[in-house]
Amino acid sequence: MIGDNVDTAFFHSWFRNYVKGFYSEDPGIQENIRLKEEHTLRVCKEIIQLCRSLDLNENALRLADTIALFHDIGRFEQFRTYNTFNDKVSENHATLGLKVLEETDVLSRLTETQHSIAYKAIGYHNVRKLPDPDSETPDCLLYSKLLRDADKLDIWLVVTTYYGKRHNHRNPALELELPDTPEYSLCFVEDILNNQVSNSHELKTFNDMKLLQLGWLFDINFTQTFIRIQQRRIIEKIIADLPDTEDMRKIQNHLKEYLNERISER
Template identity: 90%
Template structure:
């Protein structure tokens, strides 16, 4: 049972102040710090919506919001130190975030259990696969799943908005500095057609990144998230920015069918 002691107002004000410390007069840095700040605040909203749809109680919702608020806290230090959001050429932003939380002791007002759930959910938010249910505490897995779904919903919003306006303003940090060539790697196509989440280590082009993001659909945990994906037309928007080939048309049909099945399952 999560106690009613999560002071989200305090955490939000701490977060605002912390992020302000990274504001910069350099427009490139400022753009990316703001990007992650705004992303974080939207993930808080997404997780609350998701939690409410799942009928979580108020205390559980507060803890979920706190987890969302701190999930990317390592991003600010990451961009300041390395000038990139690419974990592979810098360091794991989740681990970096845990260091920030420990050093600042901002979570000291949580109980030990709440803190442990928060740390683990952050630690698991960017791994390819969550641990097996037999080897991890159910509460920890629930919050990790909520965070992963909420985070993906907002990343999809960020990238689809970006693809639409990219011709006017480029941000290489959002493209993980990958080359924008017409090619894509077939392993990403194969993964999608076999309902597998791809490995980010295989990324070679910007198109690969879009395919990787499409494949996240196989890592979604809640029906409510599938409904949001459909309503927001995530698949269509990402596909629109990929080359018009037989492979891509196949992927589109496959993903649409998968989405319908997942949504239909609930209504059976």
């Protein structure tokens, strides 16, 4: 495993100063910059808890924290440039983040091995499917899986909180500017019932996005993550904000059965 200490205090200080450069007096911009800043810090906490549940050592934990800290570093430039978090109509935020890391050279404090793992894990964090084990190193895949689980846990927190209050305060950036209509695309229903993660490029409505988020369950890697999903009632909260149809009842039953199976495997 990773042997050298990582200077997380430096990285967190650098991150705070970097993000402050995007603060704005415009309430809409400030809301979304803070949204991603706070999301990032919670993902750091989630990934540390996951590392501890796996009994990883302190050095591994520090590297995981650093990877989580920088995983969405491209979001700030993305929102300032395009006024959206929708990669489809702007650019891939992970790729943009890697450009920021290259230009600032902030990861130069890491060893060559740590740098490679961090860079790849950040680049992989939003891909539909991770590379096969025979084409990537075990350490890279471990940190990538940790990041993807931690990221999803907090995205689910953000969106379920938002779904509960959005009728009082709308944030189009969290809805990817998708039309909020009763319709949903059957391809997302079929993917869930076939235990598949959907393609975000197929999104047509806001309900499609909720179904996409439910389907992330099939990309979860660690038992502790499944337990937290159950404890936080993620499935129930998202389903509650979808149309009351037979499709949704099938999906809920299927997802809960899958969740219970994965938890019982430990």
